[in-house]
Amino acid sequence: MTVEELAGMTLGDALRAQARMRPDAPALWGDARALTWGQLDAEVDQLAGLLTHMGVRKGDAIGFLITKRPEVVTGFLACARLGAIMAPINFKMHPDRLRFQVESANLRTLIIEREFDELLRPMLSWFTDPGRVLYVGDKGKYGDVTYADIVHHQAPPPVDVTLDDPCYYNYTSGTTGNPKGAIATHRNVQQNGLTAFDRPGIDGLGFDASHVFLGMFSVFAHPHELFHRSILCGGAFVIVDTLNPRVIAETIQRFSVSWMMAVPSFYEMLLDHVEEDRFNLSSLRVLESGGAWVSPDTLARLEQKFGAAFMPVWGSTETTGVAVAMRPDRPRRPGSTGKPVAGYDLRVVDGQGRDVAVGDVGEMIIRGPAVVSGYINSADDGEILFHDGWYHTQDLVRFDEDGFIHFVGRRSEMLKIGGIRVYPLEIERVIKEHPEVRDCVVVRAEERIRGEIPRAIIQRAPGSTLDVRRLQRYCRDRLEGYKIPRIVEFWAQIPKLPNGKIDKAAVLAVPANPDRDDR
Known part of the structure; x- marks a missing residue:
């Protein structure tokens, strides 16, 4: 039975079909039982x-x-x-x-x-x-x-x-x-799972039954992605309830995990831990990652250390998972998250819903059989975000001449500085390339004379002595003057959501403090 045939079944029926085809094959591995x-x-x-x-x-x-x-x-x-x-x-x-x-x-x-x-x-x-x-x-x-x-x-x-x-x-x-x-x-769950598989004439993500999958999702953030690809091919998946790098490294070694999905910050933690303890992670082949941008230097370090291919992806709650990806075995484009995966149609439009020219910034809208139709008891949000079968993501992106998608920022997070549009993501990418920065987020702050200004919250890398002047001098060589963060704060930890993304609401709830330095 093909993955297409299984994706045409309900989840319960697909499980039954796998049980009949391979009753004794491993499905789920956990700490205490399999x-x-x-x-x-x-x-x-x-x-x-x-x-x-x-x-x-x-x-x-x-x-x-x-x-x-x-x-x-x-x-x-x-x-x-x-x-x-x-x-x-x-x-x-x-x-x-x-x-x-x-x-x-x-x-x-x-x-x-x-x-x-x-x-x-x-x-x-x-x-x-x-x-x-x-x-x-x-x-x-x-x-x-x-x-x-x-x-x-x-x-x-x-x-x-x-x-x-x-x-x-x-x-x-x-x-x-x-x-x-x-x-x-x-249908949404099954069709999103189907996008992972290569089929005749269709490129997926390269997933197949040979992979042992480990997804670092919480129970309340995309739990279907713990298993929904495996149920279509009969491969094994691993369930472990921890973010402890040592335990995850042991888990990868124990179960020969070959395909892992996590946010970039977790991979960086794992990278530091592996450098110290030298677990055998040679089974890893693909490191799938969404939720944040990864600098070319970090990407190279990850691939060199783990001997696995790094695959940036983008997805959302409304797309039921990954909808944009950059396969590591295809040509890469620095700064891009990739191209739409099979099963999703994507456009970049202006405020009137018209397609923008190649290279111009617009809102990404997306449709396909894996895109949900709306929200439960939330008519206002549904009317704002869903039109004529298209989901309006609120993400600002641009297409390049080869069809690669470059994320610019969120519409709601855009700054207006002296009448010029500034996207925090551009500033974050520059700062994250600094070797002494572990993580950062740039948000809007207000100044009495200038109005809106960039505020950068930075988590130093271990052993770093980076200070405000050095950081601003570094930015001055890479950014226009008005994009350089006027407020720079060093936090011991930047708060995260359960899905591993930065909790920007929690960051914004903390008043700006140019003198903050958590050493």
């Missing part, structure tokens, strides 16, 4: 039976408040098999936003670990019906049902699930501050 495709399918059936016994029906949204463990995958796929909807909950959110998520998704059932009981206590009053709670691991205070009870259940009666049924609410930040849940269907 599952073959046959065992994974059987466990998903049992969990679906337990959820049905608890009252879950097609169309119900199920909240997931658990750490990254195999039950994230079995739970996701059990929901998919029942026609229910996985709704991962970010336990780091403010209680008001948690409540908005619970109420907007109309959650009635929660899969949870006991360690989150204190967070669960107020949540129960937000449920429209008495909440149904299933504990993973030890039993908690608010229910008697545990995951171990699946041994008493078998597959439920078949449910009529279609490719266009929702399977997943993927929450992202909203323009009003509340999270907005992108409604991902089985």
Whole structure:
């Protein structure tokens, strides 16, 4: 059975097909246990039976408040098999936003670990019906049902699930501050997974069943990407709940991980750790990375140290994953993230929706079968971002003459300095090329006379003595004067979101302080 045929099935049916084709082949590897495709399918059936016994029906949204463990995958796929909807909950959110998520998704059932009981206590009053709670691991205070009870259940009666049924609410930040849940269907997830594979006449990303995949995603940031490629080809994937470089290096060595996906800052941490401890990471072949720009120097160091090819990618919640990539076995273009992957149409348009000329900056809009159709209970955002089948990303980009995409910045983050448009991303890229900079972010600040000015927050590399004057002198040789950061702060750590991207809201919440230097 081909990957195209499997991508034309619902997630539950694709899992069943893999279990029949390769029942004894490894599917999931974790710290404490492993599952073959046959065992994974059987466990998903049992969990679906337990959820049905608890009252879950097609169309119900199920909240997931658990750490990254195999039950994230079995739970996701059990929901998919029942026609229910996985709704991962970010336990780091403010209680008001948690409540908005619970109420907007109309959650009635929660899969949870006991360690989150204190967070669960107020949540129960937000449920429209008495909440149904299933504990993973030890039993908690608010229910008697545990995951171990699946041994008493078998597959439920078949449910009529279609490719266009929702399977997943993927929450992202909203323009009003509340999270907005992108409604991902089985088709969206499967079609995004399909883009990874080379097919006759179609270039994918080069993924295939020979790869052991390790995705460094959290439970509440694209958990489907932990497994959705592997389910189409029958390859193995690894689940590990840590960002500790030593543990990740041990995991790569233990399971012979060949394809990894993480944000650049994590690869840099791993790079430093490997230089110290010399793990055997020779199995690595591809380092896929999105969420931030990587300097040519860092890219070269990564490829040299790991002996693996680095692949920049771009994707979003609304595209259900990677939509732009630069394959390492194809010609590269410095400063670019690559080209649209198969299955996505992409345009660069001006404020009136007209295509801009090659080399001109415009907003990137995108469509395809993996692009979601909108958000749950969020009509305003949907009207702003979705028009005539196109998703308006708010990202400012330009196409070059060879079709490579160059990201310029976010529309909302653009600065106007003396009437001139300035994009923070351009400044960040220059600063990140400095050998004494580990990470940085440039945001808008206000000055009484000049108005808007660039403010740079910098995390030094280990052992660095970089100061403001040296940094500004470095920028002066590479940037126009008005783009040089007027405020430079050195922070010990720059806050990050669960997906590894810089938390710009948290950065902006800290008042500018030109004297800050966390040594």
